[in-house]
Amino acid sequence: MIWLTWRQFRTQIFAALTVLAAAAAYVLITGTQLRHSYTADLASCGAQNDCFGVLNGLQDQYNGPLQLAEMLVLAAPGLIGIFWGAPLVAGELERGTHLLAWNQSVTRTRWLAVKLSCLALASVVTVGVLSLLLTWWASPLDAASGNRFGTMAFNARDVAPLGYAAFAFALGVALGLLFQRTLPAMAVTLAIFIAVQVLVTAGVRPHLLPATAASVPVNQTTMSQAIRFDRSDANTGPVTVDLPAPSGSWLQSESEVLNSSGRPVQTGEILSCWTKYFGQPGASGKGGSPGMGPLGACLASDNLHVDLTYQAADRYWQLQWIETALYGALALLLAVATFRRTRRLRG
Incomplete structure (x- = not known):
């Protein structure tokens, strides 16, 4: 089954490897230049004790590439859900090729388990590498801005994208099995994934940990x-x-x-x-x-004073891991539902 899964999805895997190779080459070249500029600018402005304008200029210079890279990492889980998750089962059901495996002493559970585990691993690794590359590349800019909690920065850095990838892939597979047609599953996968991302970012993340309250004097x-x-x-x-x-x-x-x-x-x-x-x-x-x-x-x-509520900087990793675990749990629930429904399929 592993060999069969590889044969069926090798085109997608090769496409992912090509994207990762191109991204790695770009990040290595421009990231080295960015680090050199950051170090040189920091040294020059530090001597004058005025780094605000210099670091702002560096951020403006790389703002365009940074936004494009963040958009790529943010889009990757959704694209995986659409093009890897939704067709995984729906495509087999549309073509009837699932019957070839089921009629050759391969149980439905094993058939789905191999496909699901192999492609889920590939999904998480692909997005994980993209996130790692962006995190390394953008680290001087993040250090200059001092803000890792911005929506784009938080969602595209470190471990959170791994949870998004697992959830998007599992969502696509589950909806493909539900609709048993690829195109409707792809459309609904994208819509639900975007809705969940917006809901968690705006409505759930601010409440994952209790905020710290402070009163700042004027x-x-x-x-x-x-x-x-x-x-x-x-x-x-x-x-x-x-x-x-x-x-x-x-x-x-x-x-x-x-x-x-x-x-x-x-x-x-x-x-x-x-x-x-x-x-x-x-x-x-x-x-x-x-x-x-x-x-x-x-x-x-x-x-006079102003009342603030905030999440301290040292809570960044707590929020990253909690959100990753939340998406991982959703992916696991979707996988369980997919296995249960597969056992009830006729054929």
Whole structure:
């Protein structure tokens, strides 16, 4: 059965190997250049103690290739579910070739087990290699940005794509068996896989671990690091400030500026300090503006603060493994359902 499975799917395997070889060659060449640029830029800006602009320029330079690589890794599990998973059983049922094996003393369980295990392993290894290549290639950019929790970054790095590949493949096989037709199974596989990805990313991942709550005071130190400060044109409007979360963390929520009793601060209450350091024109301050620190010092006596919830940087691997296990469990459930339904097939 292993030899038969190889004969049936060798074209797909060779195509995957070709993609992996091309990806590895590209990553090796450009990744070496990227590392050289990162090291050189870090050394030059470190001497001047001003790396923000230099590292931003490096990220802008490689942003296009990075996004393309991330899209490839994100698309790979879905493509595997469509082109490897859905036709695995549905194609055999459409052509009637499954009967050749069943009528030659090969049990249905063994027939499915060999096909499922061989192609599932190939699926996980293929996506795993792509993820490994991207993780290595993008590591200087990830170090520069300090954020591994972004949707594209988290979903395309490290071990999470392995779970996606296992789930997408098992989903395609299960739907192929359910519909017993390849094209409908391919279409529904893609739709369900995308829906589950969106649901888990937006609705499940933020709740996998309890968030850490923190209250950050508005003062000269924090405002000097603020990304943006906004006030309303009306005196009764809200005041918001994007204060930095702990380094490398995933910021999940950020309140408006609050006073000591927890009430949202109104624009009229901070207008005197704002006018003193920014003048009347405009209604916002950008991070890095010279007036941000003095504005924070002026507001410090009012005991203002912003409430944050976030996932600390050291929870990255916990979330990666939990999500991988979640998708692995879904893949296992789909595989069990596929085996049970196969035993009830007529023929």
